[in-house]
Amino acid sequence: MRPPSRTQSALRCPLNHVLGTEANVRVMRALSLSDIPISIPEIARLTLLQPSGVARVCEKLEDVVEALRKPRE
Numbered sequence: 001m002r003p004p005s006r007t008q009s010a011l012r013c014p015l016n017h018v019l020g021t022e023a024n025v026r027v028m029r030a031l032s033l034s035d036i037p038i039s040i041p042e043i044a045r046l047t048l049l050q051p052s053g054v055a056r057v058c059e060k061l062e063d064v065v066e067a068l069r070k071p072r073e
Helices: 014-019 022-033 040-047 051-069
Strands: none
Touching: 022 040, 022 051, 040 051
């Protein structure tokens, strides 16, 4: 997903600031609204993103989840 043409306000789009990009927000919303596991092509259809971009977002989000699951030392 290309960067936005103009800077987005953290007040109007707070999740973009927290999660890093609008694509991350779109994927997280699609996943949170689904009651069943969904595939990358289905996420891409729901979010209007390219499947390759969705796959990259999912890999990054997986890394975040794994980091959160590791016990703190």
